Amino acid sequence: MSTWDTIVDFVVIGSGAAGMTGALFAHDLGASTLVVEKSGRYGGSTALSGGMLWVPANHLMLQARLADSLVEGLTYLEDITRGTSSADRLRVYLETAPAMVRYLADHSHVRFDCIADYPDYYPERPGGKVGGRSIEPEEFDARALGAEFACQRMPSKNALVLGLLQITVGEVRMLMRGGRPATTFLLRHLLRYLFDVRARWRTRNDTRLTLGPALAARLRRSLMDRDVPLWLNTTLQELVVEHGRVVGVVVEREGRTVAIRATKGVLLAAGGFERNGVLRQHYQQPPIGDQWTVGSSDNTGDWVDLGLRVGAAFDLMEEAWWTPVLLAPGEPQPRVMIVEKGLPGSLIIDQRGERFVNEAAPYNDIGHRMFATHAAAAAAIPAYFVFDGRFRKKYAIGPVMPGSSRPDWTLPKVVRERFLTIAPTIAELAAKLGVDRERFESTIRRYNEGARVGRDPDYGRGDSPQDRYYSDPRVTPNPCLGSLETPPFYAARVYPGDLGTKGGLRTDHRARVLATGGDPIAGLYAAGNCSASVMGDTYPGAGGTIGPAMTFACIAARHAIGGDCFASPSRAA
Numbered sequence: 412m413s414t415w416d417t418i419v420d421f422v423v424i425g426s427g428a429a430g431m432t433g434a435l436f437a438h439d440l441g442a443s444t445l446v447v448e449k450s451g452r453y454g455g456s457t458a459l460s461g462g463m464l465w466v467p468a469n470h471l472m473l474q475a476r477l478a479d480s481l482v483e484g485l486t487y488l489e490d491i492t493r494g495t496s497s498a499d500r501l502r503v504y505l506e507t508a509p510a511m512v513r514y515l516a517d518h519s520h521v522r523f524d525c526i527a528d529y530p531d532y533y534p535e536r537p538g539g540k541v542g543g544r545s546i547e548p549e550e551f552d553a554r555a556l557g558a559e560f561a562c563q564r565m566p567s568k569n570a571l572v573l574g575l576l577q578i579t580v581g582e583v584r585m586l587m588r589g590g591r592p593a594t595t596f597l598l599r600h601l602l603r604y605l606f607d608v609r610a611r612w613r614t615r616n617d618t619r620l621t622l623g624p625a626l627a628a629r630l631r632r633s634l635m636d637r638d639v640p641l642w643l644n645t646t647l648q649e650l651v652v653e654h655g656r657v658v659g660v661v662v663e664r665e666g667r668t669v670a671i672r673a674t675k676g677v678l679l680a681a682g683g684f685e686r687n688g689v690l691r692q693h694y695q696q697p698p699i700g701d702q703w704t705v706g707s708s709d710n711t712g713d714w715v716d717l718g719l720r721v722g723a724a725f726d727l728m729e730e731a732w733w734t735p736v737l738l739a740p741g742e743p744q745p746r747v748m749i750v751e752k753g754l755p756g757s758l759i760i761d762q763r764g765e766r767f768v769n770e771a772a773p774y775n776d777i778g779h780r781m782f783a784t785h786a787a788a789a790a791a792i793p794a795y796f797v798f799d800g801r802f803r804k805k806y807a808i809g810p811v812m813p814g815s816s817r818p819d820w821t822l823p824k825v826v827r828e829r830f831l832t833i834a835p836t837i838a839e840l841a842a843k844l845g846v847d848r849e850r851f852e853s854t855i856r857r858y859n860e861g862a863r864v865g866r867d868p869d870y871g872r873g874d875s876p877q878d879r880y881y882s883d884p885r886v887t888p889n890p891c892l893g894s895l896e897t898p899p900f901y902a903a904r905v906y907p908g909d910l911g912t913k914g915g916l917r918t919d920h921r922a923r924v925l926a927t928g929g930d931p932i933a934g935l936y937a938a939g940n941c942s943a944s945v946m947g948d949t950y951p952g953a954g955g956t957i958g959p960a961m962t963f964a965c966i967a968a969r970h971a972i973g974g975d976c977f978a979s980p981s982r983a984a
């Protein structure tokens with residue numbers, strides 16, 4: 412490149428958890444840093460997410476006297492990844508993540524709360540824990556962002572309580588259980604929202620940020636304190652290579668081509684390719700497209716082509732952070748189905764009328780099972796989420812509030828006819844769904860027999876503390892199991908959606924992008940969902956995607972810039 416428009420030490424592509432964390436550390440290590448973001452809003456999927464991080468032996472859990480160690484974390488990860496990740500990357504993750512969380516808490520606005528009772532997704536496996544490794548961002552007052560708040564990507568209405576309010580992980584469970592605490596909470600926060608007159612004048616968005624919105628805002632505020640520039644509406648178009656080293660990038664900024672030299676390195680943190688139907692069909696298992704993802708709309712995997720052009724290696728491209736989703740009529744986005752799938756009085760069947768999975772299992776496993784069943788045994792895409800009148804009365808299902816407050820006759824016709832299938836008997840439900848009546852009745856009979864004594868002989872639903880996290884403790888002996896016997900009977904279609912893809916550029920334990928021959932491509936780093944996940948094909952616990960995204964971005968900055976910010980005083984403003 413003969414002329415550069417701008418020269419910095421470190422260029423970061425993307426402004427999600429990986430990008431903003433990489434920029435923060437690069438700055439604190441003394442580098443001039445620039446973040447470029449394709450969208451007109453910063454935050455990516457991170458700003459839409461639960462914002463949790465999964466970090467074994469983090470200082471918050473140790474302060475809460477929950478014992479953990481690197482060795483236990485490694486035992487667990489080696490067990491659950493089963494060779495789909497590499498030992499050196501797992502180890503460096505476990506060494507760096509707790510130090511990173513600690514550094515951020517001490518030197519920036521990025522602070523977390525420990526969720527002491529949120530289990531790992533496989534707590535019974537060697538090294539597994541029943542709580543403490545998942546941490547969530549402390550809630551954040553968006554007014555601290557000033558005018559910049561208008562530039563943050565925000566969750567859609569369907570991800571908010573009453574279409575307005577953000578809540579913490581603990582509040583999700585409290586609201587799920589209903590009763591007086593839930594009513595009081597809703598009233599209090601609705602009034603707070605309505606009487607926040609200055610905010611209401613400017614925006615519909617609640618200024619009490621929790622979960623992913625709080626994480627994105629905390630990272631953004633921390634970059635603002637450091638005067639790290641973030642260029643919105645700026646798309647990476649080319650990686651500039653000179654003598655085998657990536658020395659800069661070409662971006663398109665508001666219609667203009669800009670060449671940026673990066674003397675110390677380029678960090679790709681541009682998210683997954685979940686929104687690119689063509690790439691998904693090329694790399695992933697059918698039937699797939701971009702219609703079931705809840706990832707950020709700008710995550711179209713632009714880096715795939717750029718990576719191929721510089722000879723990068725790829726891995727895990729067939730994988731995603733799977734989750735079952737529901738498609739509610741009139742809503743532009745699917746709804747993740749994480750809470751309702753393990754509640755008692757419901758099950759999931761394939762199109763033969765048979766169960767094929769422990770419905771309360773981690774959501775990533777449900778996605779895998781749906782694809783595997785669909786390919787090998789019976790059509791399972793869509794599958795059917797089936798429940799009875801008692802379930803309907805007590806619990807919300809996607810956009811449908813519990814029947815106690817929203818009886819069927821008050822639901823819009825489109826919901827009654829296109830979202831829910833309703834029938835007075837299991838036989839008639841079978842006929843409406845087109846599944847085999849005898850098989851379906853036998854599935855329900857067997858499930859009910861087990862549920863009455865609190866056992867699921869086929870899939871062990873409710874046996875794991877993980878299954879019980881989103882369950883109904885009022886139901887005994889097994890809070891995940893209840894028989895389906897109260898008419899009418901209902902079904903809703905379930906699809907294998909995802910929170911984003913997790914395959915991408917293959918990287919080493921320093922977050923350097925590797926070439927197909929196995930050597931690092933000098934000057935090029937990747938973190939987050941554009942890199943092949945350190946978690947392989949599995950999902951260790953809530954926060955298993957953002958934890959590594961931030962950690963490997965931090966590792967990339969430390970390697971590119973040099974020095975050790977963990978040992979030195981902060982350069983934060």
Ligand SMILES: Cc1cc2nc3c(=O)[nH]c(=O)nc-3n(C[C@H](O)[C@H](O)[C@H](O)COP(=O)(O)OP(=O)(O)OC[C@H]3O[C@@H](n4cnc5c(N)ncnc54)[C@H](O)[C@@H]3O)c2cc1C
Pocket residue numbers: 424425426427428429430447448449450452453454455456457458459460461462463464465645646647648680681682683705706707709710711712713714732747910911938939940941953954955956957958960
């Ligand atoms: C509803 C929901 C809940 C979730 N909950 C959790 C959770 O609690 N914990 C967890 O660990 N994970 C969770 N996830 C998954 C998690 O949000 C993502 O895996 C993670 O945020 C990815 O971070 P990232 O930095 O790699 O990408 P992103 O946050 O998606 O950021 C990538 C950014 O790059 C930008 N970009 C793309 N292409 C270009 C280009 N060519 N040039 C410039 N910029 C570009 C994008 O616009 C985007 O802003 C959830 C996801 C969703 C949707």
